[in-house]
Amino acid sequence: MREAVWGYGVIVLSLLAIGIIWFFANVTNTDQHNYNLLKETTEAAMYDAIDLSFYRQTGVVRIVEAKFVENFVRRFAENADLSNRYKIEIFDVHEAPPKVSLRVSSANSSNVTGEVVEFNLVNHIDAIFETEY
Numbered sequence: 001m002r003e004a005v006w007g008y009g010v011i012v013l014s015l016l017a018i019g020i021i022w023f024f025a026n027v028t029n030t031d032q033h034n035y036n037l038l039k040e041t042t043e044a045a046m047y048d049a050i051d052l053s054f055y056r057q058t059g060v061v062r063i064v065e066a067k068f069v070e071n072f073v074r075r076f077a078e079n080a081d082l083s084n085r086y087k088i089e090i091f092d093v094h095e096a097p098p099k100v101s102l103r104v105s106s107a108n109s110s111n112v113t114g115e116v117v118e119f120n121l122v123n124h125i126d127a128i129f130e131t132e133y
Helices: 004-046 052-058 067-080
Strands: 085-092 099-111 115-130
Touching: 004 067, 004 099, 004 115, 067 085, 067 099
Parallel strands: none
Antiparallel strands: 085 099, 099 115
């Protein structure tokens, strides 16, 4: 009978270990996805927001703030994970020279042991548009 109890104990501990590994892998993948999405979306939205007519007239690269915000939100929403809630905060957009500062927070919840665990992941980026002169 003692050997059977040890067998049940090993099975329960291994299931608990698998649950913990799954939880931390999910958090790590979510954070990496959010960071890469933020970085790539910011770069693409800055390219889309370049004011070409102003550049042709003066030779100075400038972005349009409203166009950047619109493109960023659209691109981010297209590629975001639907199982998370996101909060996008745009702190600073300089038109010339092009610079943006923004933060994306995501709230995620998990139900591993019957108890709902919520965690927040915050990614912050400051991006400067570089050009060759």
